[in-house]
Amino acid sequence: MKNLQITAYTQHFIRQQVMPGDICIDATMGNGNDTALLSRLAGEKGHVIAFDIQKQALEHTAERLLKDGCPENYQLILDSHENMMNYAKPDTVSCITFNLGYLPGGDHSVATKADSSKKAVEAGLHLLKKGGLMTLCIYSGGDTGFQERDAMLDFIRQLDPHKYLVIQSEYINRPNDPPIPVLIIKLFSEKQKVVS
Template structure:
């Protein structure tokens, strides 16, 4: 692998998953990196829903999508990822991405929280089609990051192994709370 940063690592799996015409969700749009990738992979016939509660994230993502000449197959929603099930039907989504923590370059006091993130993951799992992929980049630290990390890891470890394959990786020799990459594949 050329780039071992968490975003490139996760995008490797996203590229393997998403096909033209797919429905995808960026549950935490941030600066639009995953939204742009999903838009390009899903293509003109696909659909991408992107969620964030910060107007700054929506504005950055709009700029990114235009700069990258992405197809206009996306809907940017200034709304909590908890509400994704309002916008997509059960078992219709190919890929859902999460980057838990705070907006890079944004207000660090505004970050994802364990309770709402777990509810969003639960909702997203119902939306995934069989064989669908959910990626989680769990960033910890700050006021709530450790709590969110610990509660999310407890939650995903308890997912039914007959329904979901959960692959948890770690940077074993990196200091200062490195991010934790997680892949969840819906088996049935």
């Protein structure tokens, strides 16, 4: 088996999830790795919406998508991921991916924060269709990483088990606060009534 880094681990499940024609969201586009993967998987008839608050991230991602020959099925948005409800409708999105932390190779003082990330995950859960997948790569450390990690884990542990399946993995023998991969699968449609 390959030595799976956290992004490769979550991308394994993304590849199982996304089908041609799907709508997908990269909530934290960074350097465009997940955006490019989602674009290729969704294909020409699909649509990918990618968010970042840093212009540098949009520029790097646009270059990456062109270099990789990805279909022109994407929309790169300079906005916080917590506003994703303004760009997609509930029950329509197949896959949403998050890499929480800072832009690799970028300014470490500009990073995702617990409050906006929680709002973004909440918004994303409404946008996912039944059977939709959300992946979270939770990095800790830095100025706010531990606070964000603890807040996110506390939030997802409280998600209604009748509505969501939450799977948290961990690298138990790696030192220095290794990242935490999380999968969330939506079990219901926003249109249906959930019986507790």
